[in-house]
Amino acid sequence: MPETTPSDAGAPHSSPAAARQSVISLDHVSLTLESGAGPVNILKDINFAVTTGETVGIVGPSGSGKSSLMSLMTGLEQATTGDVTVDGLSLTGADEDRLARHRLSRVGIVMQAFHLIPTMTALENVAVPLELARVNDAFDRAAHELDAVGLAHRMDHYPAQLSGGEQQRVALARALAPEPSILFGDEPTGNLDGQTGRAIIDLIFDLSAKRQSTLVLVTHDPALADRCDRVISMADGRIIDDTGDTRAVADDGSTLLNKVGRP
Ligand SMILES: Nc1ncnc2c1ncn2[C@@H]1O[C@H](COP(=O)(O)OP(=O)(O)O)[C@@H](O)[C@H]1O
Ligand SMILES: [Mg+2]
Numbered sequence: 001m002p003e004t005t006p007s008d009a010g011a012p013h014s015s016p017a018a019a020r021q022s023v024i025s026l027d028h029v030s031l032t033l034e035s036g037a038g039p040v041n042i043l044k045d046i047n048f049a050v051t052t053g054e055t056v057g058i059v060g061p062s063g064s065g066k067s068s069l070m071s072l073m074t075g076l077e078q079a080t081t082g083d084v085t086v087d088g089l090s091l092t093g094a095d096e097d098r099l100a101r102h103r104l105s106r107v108g109i110v111m112q113a114f115h116l117i118p119t120m121t122a123l124e125n126v127a128v129p130l131e132l133a134r135v136n137d138a139f140d141r142a143a144h145e146l147d148a149v150g151l152a153h154r155m156d157h158y159p160a161q162l163s164g165g166e167q168q169r170v171a172l173a174r175a176l177a178p179e180p181s182i183l184f185g186d187e188p189t190g191n192l193d194g195q196t197g198r199a200i201i202d203l204i205f206d207l208s209a210k211r212q213s214t215l216v217l218v219t220h221d222p223a224l225a226d227r228c229d230r231v232i233s234m235a236d237g238r239i240i241d242d243t244g245d246t247r248a249v250a251d252d253g254s255t256l257l258n259k260v261g262r263p
Contacts, residue, residue, distance in 0.1 A: 022049035022085075023181060023214050024073060029082035031068055031237075042068045044237045046082070048244070052181070055205070055215040056244065057225035060234030066218045069234070070186050073216065074107050075099035087181050105133040108175030108183040108213075110204070112190035114167040116159040116174075122146060123155040126174045133178055145173035149203060165196035169203070176207060182214040189221070201227075 031043040043065050050056055058066050071077035072084050075091050076099075084091045087106045091099065103109070116125045127142035135141060146155050149169040159167055168188065175183060185204060189197030201224060208215040217228060225231045230244035 021052060023052045023087055024048075024050040024216070025083075025085045026072070026079075027083045027085075029072065029079045029084055031065075031072060031077065032080040042237055043072070043079075046239060048232060048239065048242060050214060050216065050244075052214055053212055054230060054244070055208070055228040056217070057228035057231045058216065058218045058234065059220060059222070059225050059231060060240075062220070064234040065237040066234055067186055068237075070184055070216070070218055073182075074109055074184055075102045101133075104129060105178045106180055106182075108178065108180035110168070110171050110175045110183070110185045110188040112187040114159070114164075114171045114191070116167055116170055118159050121156050121158055122151060122162065122170045122173075125159070125170055126177050129174060130177050135178065141177055142173070145177045146170070148176070148207065149173045163196075164192050165200060168192060168196075168200050172200070172203060172207070176211070179211065180213060182216065183208050184216050184218075186218045187220070188217070189219075189224075 026046050026048055029043060029046040030041065032039050032041050034040075046069065058069065060066055068077065072079055072091070073086055075086070075094070079092055082092070086102070089098070089102055089106070091102070094102070116122075117128075120128065123139065123142050123146065126145055127138040130138035130141055143152075143155060146152060146169075149172055151166060151169050151173065154162060154166060159170070162170065168191075172188075183204070188204065189200055192200060204215070204217070205227060215228070217224065219225055230242070232239055232244070233241040
């Protein structure tokens with residue numbers, strides 16, 4: 001097993017007790033950003049907890065706050081109020097260095113745009129973030145991950161030499177390479193045609209199930225949301241529906257109660 005730095009080790013997520021615990025919890029979270037016209041309340045009183053291994057779809061109209069919510073969970077954005085805990089790390093108040101390490105090694109992220117580095121081969125695109133996360137055998141691991149997404153024969157190709165579907169496979173291999181406990185996808189098929197998109201989705205579900213990782217998928221595709229264990233619906237910066245379990249045990253053993261949809 002390749003090693004990550006000890007300081008990156010989050011809460012254990014392989015023990016039976018941990019399997020019942022929440023791997024993500026948001027408690028009275030809001031996000032307010034400044035704009036030219038003054039402050040904008042982008043997310044309002046968001047509460048939910050995700051259990052290890054769950055697959056969660058986040059749906060809602062454009063502008064409802066789905067990507068902003070994901071930015072909070074991946075540590076790209078800090079909550080204005082409330083607490084966000086992901087894989088044992090409280091992101092609220094964590095310094096930039098800690099958040100950067102969280103993004104590098106604890107969570108995997110696949111976006112609509114592939115965000116590959118054009119001057120690097122597929123292999124380098126996957127291996128370089130692993131090297132940054134101080135994984136010892138970065139190139140071996142990267143080759144293994146590219147094989148897992150069906151790109152063993154394309155490792156030395158540059159992004160411009162790959163189709164959209166192949167580029168997204170590279171991005172998926174890069175996201176999964178650090179063996180994150182959570183995979184986040186933000187409209188990962190948005191730039192792909194229907195058939196290619198479905199193949200990517202199959203791969204995302206298949207690989208995250210094999211690795212027993214938690215999957216959080218932002219999508220406006222109802223068919224895709226239906227494949228998830230649970231669907232969280234957003235509108236105007238709030239959660240308006242959540243089909244998931246209403247209770248989850250937080251890392252400190254306390255119970256978070258999701259009151260969404262209840263009086
Ligand atoms: N940096 C920002 N500054 C101000 N407003 C923003 C910023 N980022 C997003 N927004 C606004 O926040 C709202 C939610 O955006 P977003 O999270 O991207 O929604 P979605 O992903 O559901 O389409 C939108 O009204 C958007 O215009
Ligand atoms: Mg979005």
